[in-house]
Amino acid sequence: MKIIISNASSDPIYMQIINQIRQCILSGELKAGEILPSIRQLAKDLQVSVITTKRVYEELEKEKLIDSVVGKGCFVSGANKDFIREQRMKLLEEKMIEIIRESKELSMNQQDLIDHITLFFEEEQNT
Known part of the structure; x- marks a missing residue:
């Protein structure tokens, strides 16, 4: 999964990340059950705040695209x-x-x- 953040975009950074992860899930690039990078690792990789990546994962979880398992991480949902x-x-x-x-x-x-x-x-x- 490759995420590109554009400073020229009118969308906020967290929305750019959400849209790209959502697209990866909906296109099948990310499969059900596949683990996502940790909140901290994603923040480090994208050079953004941990608060930003936490918000991204929370929004994707609300959309039921990912599941969060305490102590294990976030996974692409296969339930829906x-x-x-x-x-x-x-x-x-x-x-x-x-x-x-x-x-x-x-x-x-x-x-x-x-x-x-x-x-x-x-x-x-x-x-």
Whole structure:
């Protein structure tokens, strides 16, 4: 898991970290049961306050994306697969809307877009 903090971003640092960890979980990069760095280690790695990383983990726990086990650490939650799937579907839908808007700017019609998606889908299956 690689987290990049941008000082140019309008989002606060803790939100940048939350968004990136959330994305890693929802994309499947971080698997259910996988241990996360300790609050102190994450703070050290990212050169941020321990208070910031504590807030990050608290927010992710509220979203039920991670579980905290006293004395053991924080782990990617495996309890709510339907919720994670729903969140991943939401991200996919947002990407599709972006693709549709971009295709309209390129004066592509619906069938052109479907043809392109079909082509890429078939190419991806063959790899």
